[in-house]
Amino acid sequence: MAAAELKEGLLPPIPSTSSSYSTSANVSSSRRLFFPGMDVIGLKKRGQGLRSWIRVDARTGISQSIELDKFAIMRRCDLPARDIRLLDPLFLYPSTILGRERAIVVNLEQIRCIITADEVLLVNSLDPYVLQYVEELGRRIAANKGQDTVSFGGRAALPDYLPFEFGALEAALEAACTSLDSQIKISCLNSKRSKQNGWNDGSALLMVRRCEAYSNDSPEV
16 A cells, blocks of 8 residues: 555656647647747738839820739739739849730839739839830820720720730830840940950950060061
Protein backbone atom coordinates (compact mmCIF):
# COMPACT_ATOMS: atom_id res chain seq x y z
CA MET A 1 0.00 0.00 0.00
CA ALA A 2 2.80 2.38 0.87
CA ALA A 3 4.65 1.46 -2.35
CA ALA A 4 1.56 2.18 -4.45
CA GLU A 5 1.06 5.58 -2.79
CA LEU A 6 4.74 6.42 -3.32
CA LYS A 7 4.47 5.48 -7.04
CA GLU A 8 1.37 7.65 -7.53
CA GLY A 9 3.14 10.58 -5.88
CA LEU A 10 6.15 10.32 -8.18
CA LEU A 11 4.22 10.03 -11.48
CA PRO A 12 2.66 13.22 -12.98
CA PRO A 13 -1.12 13.28 -13.37
CA ILE A 14 -2.51 12.15 -16.73
CA PRO A 15 -4.10 15.11 -18.55
CA SER A 16 -7.65 14.79 -19.78
CA THR A 17 -8.45 14.46 -23.49
CA SER A 18 -10.30 17.77 -23.73
CA SER A 19 -7.54 19.76 -22.06
CA SER A 20 -4.83 18.21 -24.25
CA TYR A 21 -6.86 18.95 -27.36
CA SER A 22 -7.36 22.59 -26.37
CA THR A 23 -3.67 22.94 -25.56
CA SER A 24 -2.60 21.55 -28.95
CA ALA A 25 -5.15 23.78 -30.68
CA ASN A 26 -3.74 26.84 -28.93
CA VAL A 27 -0.19 25.85 -29.89
CA SER A 28 -1.13 25.29 -33.52
CA SER A 29 -3.04 28.58 -33.67
CA SER A 30 -0.10 30.42 -32.14
CA ARG A 31 2.20 28.88 -34.75
CA ARG A 32 0.00 30.23 -37.52
CA LEU A 33 0.57 33.79 -36.33
CA PHE A 34 3.48 35.52 -38.00
CA PHE A 35 4.21 37.90 -35.16
CA PRO A 36 2.06 38.80 -32.13
CA GLY A 37 -0.06 41.84 -32.83
CA MET A 38 0.55 41.86 -36.62
CA ASP A 39 -2.48 42.63 -38.75
CA VAL A 40 -1.99 40.06 -41.52
CA ILE A 41 -5.33 40.89 -43.16
CA GLY A 42 -4.37 44.54 -43.21
CA LEU A 43 -1.08 43.68 -44.90
CA LYS A 44 -2.91 41.76 -47.62
CA LYS A 45 -5.25 44.66 -48.21
CA ARG A 46 -2.39 47.11 -48.39
CA GLY A 47 -0.62 44.86 -50.89
CA GLN A 48 -3.63 45.17 -53.15
CA GLY A 49 -3.58 48.97 -53.18
CA LEU A 50 -4.89 51.44 -55.67
CA ARG A 51 -3.09 52.25 -58.89
CA SER A 52 -3.34 55.35 -61.03
CA TRP A 53 -4.82 54.88 -64.51
CA ILE A 54 -5.49 57.21 -67.42
CA ARG A 55 -9.00 56.68 -68.78
CA VAL A 56 -9.83 57.78 -72.33
CA ASP A 57 -13.53 57.81 -73.13
CA ALA A 58 -14.43 56.18 -76.44
CA ARG A 59 -17.26 58.63 -77.15
CA THR A 60 -15.71 61.97 -76.29
CA GLY A 61 -11.96 61.30 -76.29
CA ILE A 62 -11.64 63.07 -72.94
CA SER A 63 -8.89 61.67 -70.72
CA GLN A 64 -8.91 61.68 -66.95
CA SER A 65 -6.86 60.16 -64.15
CA ILE A 66 -8.60 57.59 -61.95
CA GLU A 67 -7.49 55.22 -59.20
CA LEU A 68 -8.55 51.59 -59.26
CA ASP A 69 -7.28 48.45 -57.58
CA LYS A 70 -6.66 45.14 -59.29
CA PHE A 71 -10.00 43.60 -58.39
CA ALA A 72 -11.92 46.63 -59.63
CA ILE A 73 -10.12 46.34 -62.98
CA MET A 74 -10.87 42.61 -63.12
CA ARG A 75 -14.59 43.20 -62.54
CA ARG A 76 -14.73 46.21 -64.83
CA CYS A 77 -13.06 44.57 -67.82
CA ASP A 78 -13.88 40.92 -67.07
CA LEU A 79 -10.22 39.90 -67.04
CA PRO A 80 -8.29 37.31 -64.99
CA ALA A 81 -5.55 38.32 -62.60
CA ARG A 82 -2.78 36.97 -64.85
CA ASP A 83 -3.76 39.43 -67.58
CA ILE A 84 -3.65 42.37 -65.17
CA ARG A 85 -0.20 41.22 -64.04
CA LEU A 86 1.14 41.77 -67.57
CA LEU A 87 0.56 45.50 -67.15
CA ASP A 88 2.54 45.80 -63.92
CA PRO A 89 5.48 48.17 -64.61
CA LEU A 90 7.51 46.50 -61.84
CA PHE A 91 7.85 43.31 -63.90
CA LEU A 92 9.40 42.75 -67.31
CA TYR A 93 7.25 40.80 -69.74
CA PRO A 94 7.68 40.34 -73.49
CA SER A 95 5.52 42.42 -75.79
CA THR A 96 2.05 40.92 -75.71
CA ILE A 97 -1.37 41.57 -77.23
CA LEU A 98 -4.17 39.47 -75.72
CA GLY A 99 -7.66 39.37 -77.19
CA ARG A 100 -10.33 38.58 -74.61
CA GLU A 101 -14.10 38.47 -74.82
CA ARG A 102 -14.65 42.04 -73.62
CA ALA A 103 -11.21 43.63 -73.78
CA ILE A 104 -7.82 43.75 -75.47
CA VAL A 105 -4.77 43.71 -73.20
CA VAL A 106 -1.78 45.52 -74.71
CA ASN A 107 1.79 45.43 -73.43
CA LEU A 108 3.99 47.14 -76.04
CA GLU A 109 7.10 48.93 -74.81
CA GLN A 110 5.85 51.85 -72.70
CA ILE A 111 2.22 51.38 -73.77
CA ARG A 112 0.43 49.20 -71.21
CA CYS A 113 -3.31 49.47 -71.51
CA ILE A 114 -6.69 47.73 -71.59
CA ILE A 115 -8.92 48.54 -74.55
CA THR A 116 -12.66 47.98 -74.32
CA ALA A 117 -15.61 49.10 -76.41
CA ASP A 118 -16.25 52.08 -74.14
CA GLU A 119 -12.84 53.20 -72.91
CA VAL A 120 -9.08 52.77 -72.81
CA LEU A 121 -7.46 52.26 -69.41
CA LEU A 122 -3.78 53.12 -69.61
CA VAL A 123 -1.25 52.64 -66.82
CA ASN A 124 -0.49 56.19 -65.69
CA SER A 125 3.02 57.26 -66.60
CA LEU A 126 4.95 60.43 -67.34
CA ASP A 127 6.67 58.78 -70.30
CA PRO A 128 6.40 61.06 -73.36
CA TYR A 129 5.23 58.20 -75.59
CA VAL A 130 2.39 57.41 -73.19
CA LEU A 131 1.28 61.03 -73.18
CA GLN A 132 1.65 61.12 -76.97
CA TYR A 133 -0.58 58.05 -77.26
CA VAL A 134 -3.27 59.66 -75.10
CA GLU A 135 -3.17 62.85 -77.17
CA GLU A 136 -3.25 60.96 -80.47
CA LEU A 137 -6.16 58.81 -79.35
CA GLY A 138 -8.14 61.85 -78.21
CA ARG A 139 -7.36 63.63 -81.47
CA ARG A 140 -8.60 60.68 -83.56
CA ILE A 141 -11.83 60.40 -81.60
CA ALA A 142 -12.46 64.14 -81.85
CA ALA A 143 -11.69 64.15 -85.58
CA ASN A 144 -14.12 61.31 -86.25
CA LYS A 145 -17.01 62.90 -84.38
CA GLY A 146 -18.23 64.88 -87.37
CA GLN A 147 -17.83 62.02 -89.82
CA ASP A 148 -20.30 59.30 -90.53
CA THR A 149 -19.73 56.41 -88.17
CA VAL A 150 -21.46 53.10 -87.68
CA SER A 151 -22.15 51.56 -84.29
CA PHE A 152 -22.56 47.85 -83.65
CA GLY A 153 -24.50 47.00 -80.51
CA GLY A 154 -23.98 50.45 -79.03
CA ARG A 155 -20.25 50.41 -79.72
CA ALA A 156 -18.52 53.48 -81.07
CA ALA A 157 -16.94 52.91 -84.46
CA LEU A 158 -14.40 54.75 -86.55
CA PRO A 159 -14.79 55.40 -90.30
CA ASP A 160 -14.61 52.48 -92.74
CA TYR A 161 -16.49 50.34 -90.24
CA LEU A 162 -13.46 50.05 -87.97
CA PRO A 163 -14.50 49.45 -84.34
CA PHE A 164 -13.07 51.68 -81.65
CA GLU A 165 -11.03 48.86 -80.13
CA PHE A 166 -9.03 48.32 -83.32
CA GLY A 167 -8.52 52.04 -83.82
CA ALA A 168 -7.10 52.31 -80.30
CA LEU A 169 -4.93 49.25 -80.92
CA GLU A 170 -3.65 50.80 -84.15
CA ALA A 171 -2.66 53.97 -82.27
CA ALA A 172 -0.89 51.85 -79.63
CA LEU A 173 1.09 50.02 -82.32
CA GLU A 174 2.09 53.31 -83.92
CA ALA A 175 3.25 54.69 -80.56
CA ALA A 176 5.29 51.53 -79.88
CA CYS A 177 6.86 51.68 -83.35
CA THR A 178 7.77 55.33 -82.83
CA SER A 179 9.43 54.46 -79.54
CA LEU A 180 11.41 51.61 -81.11
CA ASP A 181 12.42 53.79 -84.05
CA SER A 182 13.81 56.46 -81.73
CA GLN A 183 15.71 53.81 -79.77
CA ILE A 184 17.25 52.45 -82.98
CA LYS A 185 18.31 55.94 -84.05
CA ILE A 186 19.93 56.59 -80.68
CA SER A 187 21.75 53.24 -80.74
CA CYS A 188 23.00 53.87 -84.29
CA LEU A 189 24.23 57.33 -83.31
CA ASN A 190 26.03 55.92 -80.29
CA SER A 191 27.56 53.20 -82.48
CA LYS A 192 28.87 55.79 -84.94
CA ARG A 193 30.31 57.84 -82.12
CA SER A 194 32.01 54.82 -80.60
CA LYS A 195 33.49 53.85 -83.97
CA GLN A 196 34.69 57.40 -84.52
CA ASN A 197 36.24 57.52 -81.07
CA GLY A 198 37.86 54.15 -81.69
CA TRP A 199 39.28 55.38 -85.00
CA ASN A 200 40.67 58.50 -83.32
CA ASP A 201 42.23 56.41 -80.57
CA GLY A 202 43.78 54.10 -83.17
CA SER A 203 45.17 57.04 -85.15
CA ALA A 204 46.65 58.58 -82.02
CA LEU A 205 48.24 55.26 -81.04
CA LEU A 206 49.71 54.87 -84.53
CA MET A 207 51.14 58.39 -84.36
CA VAL A 208 52.75 57.66 -80.99
CA ARG A 209 54.35 54.50 -82.33
CA ARG A 210 55.73 56.34 -85.35
CA CYS A 211 57.22 59.01 -83.10
CA GLU A 212 58.80 56.35 -80.92
CA ALA A 213 60.24 54.57 -83.95
CA TYR A 214 61.59 57.85 -85.33
CA SER A 215 63.19 58.72 -81.99
CA ASN A 216 64.83 55.31 -81.78
CA ASP A 217 66.21 55.53 -85.33
CA SER A 218 67.46 59.10 -84.99
CA PRO A 219 70.58 59.36 -82.76
CA GLU A 220 70.19 63.10 -82.28
CA VAL A 221 66.77 62.80 -80.66
